[in-house]
Amino acid sequence: MKKGKVMLIGPIGSGKSTLTARLLEESSPVLKTQSLNYRDWIIDTPGEYSENPMFYRSLMATSLEARVLLVVQDATKHFQVLPPNFSGGFPIVALGVITKIDHPDADLMKAEQILRQVLPFQAIFRVSSVTLAGISELRAAILGYF
Template sequence: MEDRKQRIILVGRSQAGKTTLTQYMTDQQLSYHKTQTVQVVEGQFIDTPGEYMEQRGFYGALSVTAADVDIIALVQSAVDESTMFAPNFGSMFFGKPVMGIVTKIDEASPEQVRRADLYLEQAGASTRFWVSSMTGEGMDQLKDWLREK
């Protein structure tokens, strides 16, 4: 049987860092652009528009988009003072593993990073990583974890 990479969907509000994270993980040049549609990057990462989180009417589309993935990645910016993830949000994905990624840790205080981590824990992310797509901090641990999956 062919070895294939785990397919990961990135879910989070606009400007949480999903696109930049995907660019970093796939060795692309970092350049911000607003994600308008679902984008599959290198057959592994599924980058979703922030509107999928911000407007409940899109939850159905989010659920359908996640149907063929292996891992759900909830993405929370450390500098965002609030969260869009309701408690146990990850349970809507029907038993798929849910991980959390705290982004922008290079711009945040330790307290902000811990708060973002708590948001993700409460949302159902059992495994969580703290990363910066700008400095690379935490990225090796995330890449290693994904390789082991």
């Protein structure tokens, strides 16, 4: 892949690291993310960085190494932790990803509504890291930016 990485942001437990593993075609279980985690062409971030404004500067600085930003929203969660239009503050392409669409408590309409607060106009992908639904489509869309 050409220069630039894909950076994932989103709340604690929203499925960023599991999605990272699926995009890298790994099946190993993931651990709680403790710090910025450079994995091949992906930069995985701890959910705390999205939940605590103290870390926003760090996210912004790290995004300079990235070409694509994935804003992750858990389909089972009905709240937004990021500020309105947060993705607009990043100088790179932003895409939305709704994770856990396989989950019995998933509410895709609600998740999309919540994600739109952060990402008003950009494309939103729906994925499951369990069934792998939507993963290859997301990977193909990302590759289109490289």
